[in-house]
Amino acid sequence: MEYSRIKALLEKYWEAETSLEEESELKTFFNSDAVPNDLEEYKYLFVYFSEEQKKVSTIKDEELLGFIEKQEQGEAPTKMVSMWYSNYSKIAAVLLFLVVATFFINKELSDENIERFNKETFETPEEAFAETKKALQMLSKNLGKGKKEAKKIAVFNKAQEEIKN
């Protein structure tokens, strides 16, 4: 194809005066490897148009005919399958989460667990009292020990004050 002809066609193209045949001529030219450097910047525009035209939908004929058949049989049109599907899957995910969560919470709060805390460990009240007393005494003994040590800190405080004065 002559270079000058392409240039002239391109000018006509920008003025929106080309015919469909001339436009397809341009497309063929720019999709070839023979594009001179000074027309390089427009190359990809025409490549883009050609590539876009190759794009096909992912819808199958049978799928569409299936819809029409269903319509024929008087069933409610099941359009927007994909949207419905995604909506239902969201609901299903939430339900699944709730079921799993309830299962674990139930297990945690099961009678067995609660009984473990409520079980009676002593036969008589006296025994229980003695045991509690023992425990509290141990606690107070340890607290007393801690207090004795803490008193030593007071020495530091005193020393600090003396230094300050």
Place this chain on the structure above:
Amino acid sequence: MSLEQFKNNVLPVKDKLFRFAYRLLNDEAEAKDVVQEVFIKVWNKRAGLNDLKNTEAWCMTLTKNLSYDKLKSKRVKTTDPLDGHHFQIETRNESPYKSTELKDAMGKINELMRGLPDKQRQVVHLRDVDGFSYKEICDIMKLDMNQVKINLFRARKSLRDNLLKINAYGI
């Protein structure tokens, strides 16, 4: 119109309809839904189809209107151009450099197309991607010849200016 005629005359248009809907909606699933709705509508109206001079143009108009309805009913979130557009360009034994360059250029032009006003974008798509005649574009867009030409002229001009800008400054 019989099922046979429907299969032969209407079904082959589906890719054009899909491309047009996709151009308007920028969302593959939505575009698919629109095409399905168009086919159901066409089938339901098949009795009157024989009078229609141009079934294809009529289908395109339907696609345009349904897509607009969808756009109006909720602002369809525009997907990021990076993951929204996969240009499957068959690599004809090209070097990775060349195929990356091509992908890059396609992405840029796609951006430019998306930057055009609605009408201009549709007219360019109909004319330059799918090769409709001016008359058909008038029917589809419900515009007169002058408006179609003016829109096409402006769209091409802005594409050209932007391409030159990109080439000169690399933006």
